[in-house]
Amino acid sequence: MIRLEKLTKVFDTPQGSVTATDQVSLEVPKGEICVLLGPSGCGKTTTMKMVNRLVQPTGGKIFIDGQDTSAIDAITLRRSIGYVIQQIGLFPNKTIIDNICTVPDLLGWDRKKSRKRASELLDMVALDPAVFLNRYPRELSGGQQQRIGVIRALAADPPVMLMDEPFGAIDPINREVIQDEFLRLQRHLKTTVMFVSHDLDEAIKMADRIAIFRDGKLEQFATPTELLAQPANAFVEEFLGSDRALKRLRLVRVTDAMDNAPVVIKRDDPIEAARQALLQNGHSAVFVVGPNGRLRGMITKEIAEQSQGTVSDHAVPVPVVASTAEDLRMAVASMFAHDQPTLPCVDESGVLRGALTYASVTTALKKTGEMD
Amino acid sequence: MNRHANTLRWIYGMITATFSGLFRPTCLVAAFLLGSWAWASGFLPGLWLYQEDISYLAVKHIELVAWAGGLAILVGIPAGILLARPQLRHVAEYLLQIFNLGTTIPTLAVLALSMSLLGIGILPAIFGLWVATMLPIVRNSYTGLVSVSGPLMETARGMGMTPRQIFWQVELPNASFVIFAGIRTALAICVGTAPLAFLIGAGGLGELIFTGIALNDLTMMIAGALPTAILAVITDFVMGRVQFFAVPRGINPLRH
Numbered sequence: 059m060i061r062l063e064k065l066t067k068v069f070d071t072p073q074g075s076v077t078a079t080d081q082v083s084l085e086v087p088k089g090e091i092c093v094l095l096g097p098s099g100c101g102k103t104t105t106m107k108m109v110n111r112l113v114q115p116t117g118g119k120i121f122i123d124g125q126d127t128s129a130i131d132a133i134t135l136r137r138s139i140g141y142v143i144q145q146i147g148l149f150p151n152k153t154i155i156d157n158i159c160t161v162p163d164l165l166g167w168d169r170k171k172s173r174k175r176a177s178e179l180l181d182m183v184a185l186d187p188a189v190f191l192n193r194y195p196r197e198l199s200g201g202q203q204q205r206i207g208v209i210r211a212l213a214a215d216p217p218v219m220l221m222d223e224p225f226g227a228i229d230p231i232n233r234e235v236i237q238d239e240f241l242r243l244q245r246h247l248k249t250t251v252m253f254v255s256h257d258l259d260e261a262i263k264m265a266d267r268i269a270i271f272r273d274g275k276l277e278q279f280a281t282p283t284e285l286l287a288q289p290a291n292a293f294v295e296e297f298l299g300s301d302r303a304l305k306r307l308r309l310v311r312v313t314d315a316m317d318n319a320p321v322v323i324k325r326d327d328p329i330e331a332a333r334q335a336l337l338q339n340g341h342s343a344v345f346v347v348g349p350n351g352r353l354r355g356m357i358t359k360e361i362a363e364q365s366q367g368t369v370s371d372h373a374v375p376v377p378v379v380a381s382t383a384e385d386l387r388m389a390v391a392s393m394f395a396h397d398q399p400t401l402p403c404v405d406e407s408g409v410l411r412g413a414l415t416y417a418s419v420t421t422a423l424k425k426t427g428e429m430d
Numbered sequence: 431m432n433r434h435a436n437t438l439r440w441i442y443g444m445i446t447a448t449f450s451g452l453f454r455p456t457c458l459v460a461a462f463l464l465g466s467w468a469w470a471s472g473f474l475p476g477l478w479l480y481q482e483d484i485s486y487l488a489v490k491h492i493e494l495v496a497w498a499g500g501l502a503i504l505v506g507i508p509a510g511i512l513l514a515r516p517q518l519r520h521v522a523e524y525l526l527q528i529f530n531l532g533t534t535i536p537t538l539a540v541l542a543l544s545m546s547l548l549g550i551g552i553l554p555a556i557f558g559l560w561v562a563t564m565l566p567i568v569r570n571s572y573t574g575l576v577s578v579s580g581p582l583m584e585t586a587r588g589m590g591m592t593p594r595q596i597f598w599q600v601e602l603p604n605a606s607f608v609i610f611a612g613i614r615t616a617l618a619i620c621v622g623t624a625p626l627a628f629l630i631g632a633g634g635l636g637e638l639i640f641t642g643i644a645l646n647d648l649t650m651m652i653a654g655a656l657p658t659a660i661l662a663v664i665t666d667f668v669m670g671r672v673q674f675f676a677v678p679r680g681i682n683p684l685r686h
Binding site for chain 2: 110112132133134135136137138139141143144145146147149150151152153160161164194195196210211220
């Protein structure tokens with residue numbers, strides 16, 4: 059847990075004093091990721107660097123797991139906090155394993171133990187220890203280096219981790235992969251993370267809570283859903299952009315938005331049944347399921363209106379399905395891409411669980427907006 | 431135009447010869463022919479006469495270089511380190527400008543100045559050589575240390591290294607290649623300028639060179655110049671080896 063209490067930093071510059079962080083109070087619960095977000099120069103990085111005292115606070119207090127950090131010596135404090143920056147900063151003179159074990163070595167841990175831990179961590183980010191342990195940083199790609207940067211920060215199992223735009227310099231494709239890997243790692247280790255970013259999409263993806271900064275002041279501190287649904291003021295609203303409703307799509311999972319009781323028909327039902335069902339619910343298609351509820355195909359409105367006979371004679375394959383576990387953004391993209399106004403939602407074994415329609419998406423977004 | 435083309439063809443020929451199997455035997459034959467000619471013309475037997483002088487003076491020469499170079503390393507590196515400390519960085523550039531001014535003064539003049547201070551003999555020679563040798567070492571130590579990247583220092587600090595640990599584990603290793611490059615240059619300069627020390631009475635291989643010039647005795651001059659050159663090459667080679675092994679592999683461009 060990280061708690062900031064009226065944290066303030068005033069820099070004295072030749073042009074007079076500048077308040078970089080102004081009376082910021084917030085609390086990041088244990089195991090959560092808090093993203094500090096805002097335009098450049100808004101004080102988010104300064105605020106983060108006060109946590110490990112790379113910047114000395116002018117006023118206010120910082121508590122980690124309830125303990126006032128000003129009572130702890132800076133070196134000891136920093137060794138208990140993971141630190142990752144955008145430029146990675148791997149030590150080029152040290153091998154990958156020595157890099158990862160930097161903090162355990164500073165703490166005087168048993169070498170065997172820390173080396174074993176380093177191998178485990180490498181495994182966790184899908185880098186083969188046998189290949190990478192004895193390499194040097196320059197022999198790795200940017201994405202690989204940042205993976206090492208992240209697990210180096212985690213090597214001594216710090217309860218708290220600070221990250222300063224850690225994925226900012228990585229290409230978009232790799233960035234997604236590394237973000238996902240990090241989220242998995244973080245959920246597994248339950249590290250409390252303070253993460254500086256200027257990228258709203260990244261923040262929405264990574265954060266349990268987002269703190270929006272402007273000119274050193276905390277403008278809003280809320281969960282991503284709440285933030286997008288109810289921006290606290292005009293600045294936040296403008297910062298989030300006019301397409302914030304679309305961004306909310308990624309925060310809702312298909313299973314929470316789908317119509318749970320889609321009309322289904324069996325292969326040997328008459329087409330007439332499909333026609334009736336479509337008239338009733340107004341969807342663009344009904345879905346054909348097998349004996350175990352698995353999705354087999356569909357009858358569209360056009361087919362139902364123009365054909366006679368049984369369903370099995372006229373059913374067509376479904377061009378695209380949504381998985382119940384994915385987020386709405388992907389599902390809605392599929393709906394548009396395949397012109398599929400009624401999108402079947404299946405679980406991992408292919409059983410039809412529901413259907414997504416434009417109306418159900420709208421309802422779900424409205425519901426989550428009100429909930430928070 | 432045609433001549434250029436010929437030159438290029440000749441260079442190209444040399445390069446292909448280097449890589450063809452004929453290069454080594456050709457070299458050996460050339461060296462043998464050159465050696466035979468040198469012997470037959472009486473040049474080599476003449477050189478042989480100076481054998482005792484050479485070995486005596488070479489030792490003197492090496493002593494001069496070892497003292498001047500050793501002291502330059504011992505003082506130059508700490509001086510560079512000191513200048514690169516954050517507390518001194520703002521004045522460091524000014525100080526180094528003054529030092530640079532020092533390098534523009536010819537070594538001969540430095541030796542003359544040191545003779546006017548300390549008289550003649552080994553001591554002023556070592557002092558003069560030391561001054562001339564130290565500058566590249568100070569300059570490179572300073573440059574190497576200040577060019578260790580900011581983010582690297584920030585992560586080191588952020589991970590909880592003490593200033594001392596940052597110095598030994600991050601700054602010094604990452605500056606080591608540049609520091610060694612400075613030492614290498616400095617020692618090459620030192621060996622090369624040491625013959626001048628003869629002029630203020632410190633002996634060394636300069637004795638043969640300058641006497642050879644004065645007496646218009648080509649053989650005597652070569653007897654001094656050739657060992658000096660060989661010594662410079664050997665010094666550079668040895669320092670190159672040291673640099674190769676002492677600089678950590680991860681930042682050693684020679685071991686990429």
